[in-house]
Amino acid sequence: MRRSFWSSFGSMAALAVALAGCSAPVTGELMVAIQTDMAVTKDLDHIELQVLSGGVPVISGASYELGPEHVALPATQGLLVSEDPSREISIRVRAIRHDRPRVEHTVLTTVPSDRVATLWVPLHFLCSADEASRPGAPGACPDDLTCVAGACRDPRVSAASLPDYVEDDVLRRACFDVPSCFRSADPAEDLDTADCTIAAGDGVNVGIATEGEGACGAAGCFVPLDAESDFGWHRRDDGRIALPDALCSKERLARLGVVTSAVTAECPVKRIGDPLCAVDESQPVVLAARQRSPISLAVGEGSVFWTEQGALSGQDGFKGDGAVKRIPIEGGIPETLASDQAAPRHLALDGANGVLWTNRGAGAGKAALMRRRLDRADVRELLNEQHLQELGPWGTLEALATNDKHLFWTQLSGTGVRGRVGRASVDGQTRSTLSEHLFANRIAAASNVACWTELGQDDPAPGAVDDKGTVWCLEDGETEPVKVGDRQRKPYGIALDARNAREVFWVNDGGEIVRGAVDRNAPEVIFEDHDNPGPYGIALDEDRVYWTNLRQGTVSTLSRDAPPRSNCRGDRCTLATGQRRPGAIAVDAGAIYWVNEGLPGEANGAVVRLAKPPPP
Template sequence: MTLPTPRPSLSVLPLLYAAGLSLLTACPSSPDILEDDDSDLESSTGNTTNPSVTTLPPTGGSDTGIDPDGGTSTTGLDTDDSTGTTGEGFDDPGCPTCMVLADGLTGGRGLALDLDYVYFTDQDQGLVHRVHKGGGDGAVLAMDQQQPYGIVVGGDQVYWANFVVGGGVYTAPVAGGPATLVESDEYPRHLDISGDQLYWGTFEEGHGRVMHRALGQGGSATAIADLLGGVADLVAEGEQVFFTAHTTETGGTFIVPPPKGAPLGSVFTASVGDDPFSYDALVSDVAEPWGIAKQGDTLVWVDGMGVPADQPRTVLSVSIGGGPTQELASNQTAPWGIATDEQYVYWTDHDAVRAVPLGGGDELVLAELQNQARSIAVDDQWVYWITRNRVLQRPKP
């Protein structure tokens, strides 16, 4: 399979490090392992100054602002392409078949796809971006965000969660324009869209919820699950949501990262209209479950750290109706994000990206030497993921 050639008439990506920094120094061979780098959770406010890297500045030079009262900001990003360099010629030492779509991030976190573009968040710099699949044109869609985390695309809008106390879910046009507050919330984290509904989970100390509301600006949010412990990730289909959550082994107050003890968790399901306190556990007492994805009638997820009896550092699957779990991969380093298609399960494992057949089989290494690989997504032909400093694309196995 041939990598697509970046569009030569456009000149905006990848993101570049500040002057004097090497493009290939951000992939250390033995980085410190961080299970989920959400440090300073209570006090984080995001970067409200200009980023230290060249990050697709708007041609017109105006910033995207957000009205604290929830209205549309009065400024927005110019959607014309900015000057810079394309992805042509950049490579990744741990993935010879990869194309580097964006470089120079400092806190890459969320990732989402539509037909033509890859959307992503830089949590540390407070930025929301998009870049063309295969390299080429891109734009900063929002600046000065407070810890932007999960991201999802629906129609002509992109939605993201600002993962702080007093945070919220925001939206902006995918083609560029002002950012708007959709719903205020405490520590919203990952999001999904099903039909005309937007879903998200919250991940705060001692409390987590799964919320939903209609897309757009009308209506208000309603909880469909309310629990002790944080909602780590979710996937929605119709009016049913499947989600991972975890608390401490003793069942006490949830400890925000870095976790203490051996965090126990579960895979839950809940539906719109149900009592938010009557959600069902499909799988219980597993080690610190993080990312979750769905293919047909099968759920897949990754477990983080824990005691041996709780299947730590594994990739597992279960039927959406519950029942026995299947271990797809074990002895991982620190698995976090996950995606799936009809053939494979794909996940990030701190400094690597891996895959395994959906029904079980030999594990494949898709990339190595990654700097805290995080969210991951797939389309018909390609695998995309984000690390702390890069967005990458490679062919499916």
């Protein structure tokens, strides 16, 4: 997609950079053109402009809101020559996000006396405050330097080297559609970190694959690099592409990727000043990319929270470098709430401004049920292995749910031990076993009830229908759980409506979506497709049920009150296809969120958002 795109500061007329009282005629002008390789308004929402002439403020503290109804980038500000063309001017532009400085760029130069010249002032990802503050980065540049492509350099630019200003080349360029142009991007070939170069043929665009910054689409998040530019990349005489040196630090390459994509008619070479197209919100948009085995997620407090199991360690499972993270629902920079976790699995939000999760145990870490308050940086164990052993022989910690009164968890069966469904007070001080089942799996809780799934046979006979699974619910005040579904085809995800917990929904891996009651065995299959098994995660809102299919790579929806065995053929219920092992799913008032688990231990998982479609 390409469209016309132009902007200026509108009401900001060209300003003379002469001192007050001077009246010499002016013929020359410097057109300051501000541009970015990050996403407006996700990464940047305001810019500030300051101009000094001979140390005297000409523009000071000017702030401009960015966005479709406000200033768009590139944007320009004209500066007229003074009576002394040799007078040096200082131009500083700073970008803000939620009142927090993100990136700034300073230029020292002069205004040409006999022509109008263009001065590009980039607000680039590699110079963002978050990137500059990471280990191995230069940090904030000293006052006499400025950041260029991630490195601190002399801010002086000779006006004689600047190109003539041509309005169409600055303000009327077609936008560059990053999600589309990098949809099929490949990792860069033969990356030489010694000189920060890659091998690439003619006709390519080059980008940085990030966790969440830049323009995000269905394939991930990318920052496009400007071709043949001091701020991006250029082709050397030997044919190799030289990247910004700062990109090739060990620390950056541990988080970021370098990718290339083919130039096409719809995706020409990205040049400095090309604006980025708006993201198509009717399609799935990655919020957080390059995640290592994300497993569970929850939505609340304006953020999406998830667990990341981390990297694999040979045949011994995960290394123990897992994490719990969050990101604003509109996207941005993923924040790590807890690091070095022992293969974190399932996650829940409690009503006391906290996030809870289960650690399966990995590396030197042990199995535990963990909690972190969101208003402080303390991470602590609520339940550890000793607490679990006090309840008897125990299996691997798995799922987790909570309500205002209790925590609930499941433990998978293992050699010589049965699975368990456990309950504890919200502070973890009192603990009990609700039920022991051989294959206890997922669990959900509402104010007055907890429900869980039991898989059934571990290894059914070849050709046999695996329909030995069961679903159970236990209401407050009762001592024995009620079987609310039997002969189920390997039930996995389960969901309750926290406001009206009389109905329970679950998915069967055999290809079914089931609606049941919490107090009796009366399940109804509202959707079935045994030819496409793999339903996995499930979520509810007031009107609809949503589910993922891990094996088919799809996300689907159906009315909660749909009649039994509703017809969803012909993609009538399908919201998204081509997902990479979609697993856990959650919803809020405006969107659907899920994790793409990707391959175990590899940085190809993601957290994805899709705006809810309009009611049918």
